[in-house]
Amino acid sequence: MKKLCLCFILFVMITPTVFANGQTALVTDEIYKDIESLKYPQVSETEKTGMEDKINKAFQKYIKESYKELKENEEQAEKYDFHAEYQTDYEVKYNQSPKLSILTSNYIYSGGAHGNTTVESFNFDIDKGKRVYLTNILTEKEQIEAVRDYVWEYATERPDIFYPDLKKEDIKLTKDTAFYFTDDGITLVFQQYEIAPYVAGNQEIHVPAEVYIKSDKK
Structure with missing residues (x-):
């Protein structure tokens, strides 16, 4: 009986907080190609491993496209003599099972009075196993x-x-x-x-x- 109780206590202690507080996933920072300005999210500890892979692939595709834009901006900066700036960031907006919302932002300065920030949303329904777009709701x-x-x-x-x-x-x-x-x-x-x-x-x-x-x- 004591062994059973001990096992239960250990299980509670090591069980990820993701499931303890009803979160969909654990979201962590990743840096692409050791470029500090290219930060993107990766997820783990979802209830469905297949969905976890799908989410991470979506963000890997996103950061590769961002890297391409960064390099293109650097080329333009060299050609037209301006100080190029490019930075990605993200914010976890909703993380309650079974849904996950992450908002990415890409800031770019390509000369002119100021830079511009473009946002993109990544919404997922773990139960349905898919990414959700606004047109899936409306x-x-x-x-x-x-x-x-x-x-x-x-x-x-x-x-x-x-x-x-x-x-x-x-x-x-x-x-x-x-x-x-x-x-x-x-x-x-x-x-x-x-x-x-x-x-x-x-x-x-x-x-x-x-x-x-x-x-x-x-």
């Missing part, structure tokens, strides 16, 4: 229109942040629109200049699930 035209209306109303109520003359048709909601999961819906992340001036940065707008999910589908 599958119907009515859902897209409902979310567009919500974003437009949110923006027009804040003319000091967003373009005061923003039109509904300016709000693009596509497969490539960045977003991340939340406990009660999603948060959309817009690119610089997309719906607000540069100084406003990448605007994030939370959209409750009730906006795009009908009561009979909840």
Whole structure:
């Protein structure tokens, strides 16, 4: 009996905190080709090994493309005589089983008044074994229109942040629109200049699930 109790205690002590606190995965930093400015995430300790490989391959593809862009920017800097800057970063936005959301940001300076930051979202559903895009959530035209209306109303109520003359048709909601999961819906992340001036940065707008999910589908 004592041996059984001891084994149980040891199991609890060594069981990853990922599962203890309901997280989907353990996310750690990786540096590509020993270039400190090229940081990207890798995951481990997911409940499905196959999905773990799929997620990591997605980020490996992302960082390889980022490296290519970095080298191209360096070539342009040498050609046109400006100081090139390039840096990748990421933030874990949601990590509650079975969902995982990681937002990457790529900053590039290619001359001019200032640099630009591009964001990309990587959303995964471990149970379904796939990456999730905005169009997997907003599958119907009515859902897209409902979310567009919500974003437009949110923006027009804040003319000091967003373009005061923003039109509904300016709000693009596509497969490539960045977003991340939340406990009660999603948060959309817009690119610089997309719906607000540069100084406003990448605007994030939370959209409750009730906006795009009908009561009979909840």
